[in-house]
Amino acid sequence: xxxxxxxxxxxxxxxxxxxxxxxxxxxxxxxxxxxxxxxxxxxxxxxxxxxxxxxxxxxxxxxxxxxxxxxxxxxxxxxxxxxxxxxxxxxxxxxxxxxxxxxxxxxxxxxxxxxxxxxxxxxxxxxxxxxxxxxxxxxxxxxxxxxxxxxxxxxxxxxxxxxxxxxxxxxxxxxxxxxxxxxxxxxxxxxxxxxxxxxxxxxxxxxxxxxxxxxxxxxxxxxxxxxxxxxxxxxxxxxxxxxxxxxxxxxxxxxxxxxxxxxxxxxxxxxxxxxxxxxxxxxxxxxxxxxxxxxxxxxxxxxxxxxx
Numbered sequence: 001x002x003x004x005x006x007x008x009x010x011x012x013x014x015x016x017x018x019x020x021x022x023x024x025x026x027x028x029x030x031x032x033x034x035x036x037x038x039x040x041x042x043x044x045x046x047x048x049x050x051x052x053x054x055x056x057x058x059x060x061x062x063x064x065x066x067x068x069x070x071x072x073x074x075x076x077x078x079x080x081x082x083x084x085x086x087x088x089x090x091x092x093x094x095x096x097x098x099x100x101x102x103x104x105x106x107x108x109x110x111x112x113x114x115x116x117x118x119x120x121x122x123x124x125x126x127x128x129x130x131x132x133x134x135x136x137x138x139x140x141x142x143x144x145x146x147x148x149x150x151x152x153x154x155x156x157x158x159x160x161x162x163x164x165x166x167x168x169x170x171x172x173x174x175x176x177x178x179x180x181x182x183x184x185x186x187x188x189x190x191x192x193x194x195x196x197x198x199x200x201x202x203x204x205x206x207x208x209x210x211x212x213x214x215x216x217x218x219x220x221x222x223x224x225x226x227x228x229x230x231x232x233x234x235x236x237x238x239x240x241x242x243x244x245x246x247x248x249x250x251x252x253x254x255x256x257x258x259x260x261x262x263x264x265x266x267x268x269x270x271x272x273x274x275x276x277x278x279x280x281x282x283x284x285x286x287x288x289x290x291x292x293x294x295x296x297x298x299x300x301x302x303x304x305x306x307x308x
Contacts, residue, residue, distance in 0.1 A: 001018070002017070002018060002019060002058065003018070003023070004016060004035070005017060005036050007038045007067065008040040010035075011055060012040060012045065012051060012054070013054075014054040014057075014058070019035070029244045029250075030244070032241070043074065048078070048082070051078065052078075052084065062087065062269070063084065064086070064088075064089060064260050064264060065087070065089070067089075067091055068091065068096070068097060069092070069096065069097060069289055069292065072097070075088050075285055076285035079270040079285060080270070084269075085264075085267075086270070086285075087263040087270075087271050089256045089257065091105055091253070093105040093108070093136060094106070094136065094143070095140070096142065096292045096294070097272075097293060098288055099288035100273075100283070100288065104245075104249045104252040105249060106142065106249075107248040108245045109135075109143050109240040110143055112240050113133070113147035113240055114146075114150040116234065116236055117133055117148070117152070121151075121184060124182040124184055125181075128181040128230070129182055129229070130183045130220075130224070130232070131184050131231075131234065132187060132231060133153075133185065133216070133234050134215055134236065134237075135186060135189065136236070136240050136241075137189055138190040139159055139190055139292050139294070140158070140159060140160065140292055141157075141159055141190075141191075141300075143188065143240070144156055144157065144158050144187065144188040145158060145295050145300065148303055149306070151186070152306070153184045153185065153306075154185065154308060155172070155184075155307055156300075157187040158188050158295055159192065160300070162192075166226065168185065168223065169222075169223060169226035171307055172185075172229065174308055176227075178308075185219070185223065187219055189215050191219075193218050193222075196218050216233045217233050252275065255275075256275075256280065259282065260273050263282055271283065271284060271285060272288045
């Protein structure tokens with residue numbers, strides 16, 4: 001088996017290395033990827049011919065693409081337009097891929113965010129503060145909703161639901177009026193805030209570099225100005241992406257990997273391993289990447305029931 005280093009960049013450069021038992025031994029409790037990653041888009045670089053040539057020159061029989069909407073979107077195009085023998089594995093902490101109930105990496109991110117919210121409750125309560133917690137989530141608010149509910153957040157803000165500063169401030173005022181002198185607010189980094197301009201810097205997939213937007217800081221300032229309550233902001237950032245994965249993610253990744261191997265050996269290309277209920281099944285890459293799986297209103301209503 002051969003590993004393609006650093007995602008699609010490894011097929012453009014090319015960067016290959018052997019991936020045998022010695023290389024994968026002991027990786028189960030490790031976070032991240034031992035083969036690296038990148039934000040390379042061969043279609044944006046007009047390097048598709050290089051990808052196809054390097055794949056052929058290496059004598060590869062199949063490619064297993066591991067990633068989210070961008071990585072698997074490239075895989076879907078390469079299969080549809082050039083018949084590249086590729087299968088997909090859904091790996092993204094955002095959990096926003098259609099066709100699968102869960103992606104691996106998501107459960108670990110939610111667990112880390114939930115623990116952070118739990119810890120912030122102590123400081124918030126003892127210092128009578130509003131604590132804003134910014135979590136990852138570019139287009140969807142799955143991490144915010146799940147960790148917010150699990151961590152007992154008082155307000156949760158996601159990209160799918162338009163933000164109203166005054167509604168947030170009023171919810172916090174009501175808590176104080178009822179004798180609750182602290183609040184926890186969880187916000188997805190991709191939330192569109194009134195008056196907050198996007199940073200100009202973008203990656204090769206056209207996405208704004210979210211770390212430069214400062215959603216949590218902007219929201220914290222608005223809350224403090226509108227309520228007069230001392231507010232602090234915690235940006236979890238890449239802490240959510242590292243460390244040892246949860247047992248659920250380890251099991252899911254293992255099952256996805258076995259399914260991907262079966263698809264490749266069976267010549268069932270253009271498919272992605274997916275979780276539907278308790279079963280790991282195959283779904284077309286084109287279907288899985290056609291649209292994002294957003295947080296439905298009913299999920300947000302579950303969270304909203306506990307606001308305040």
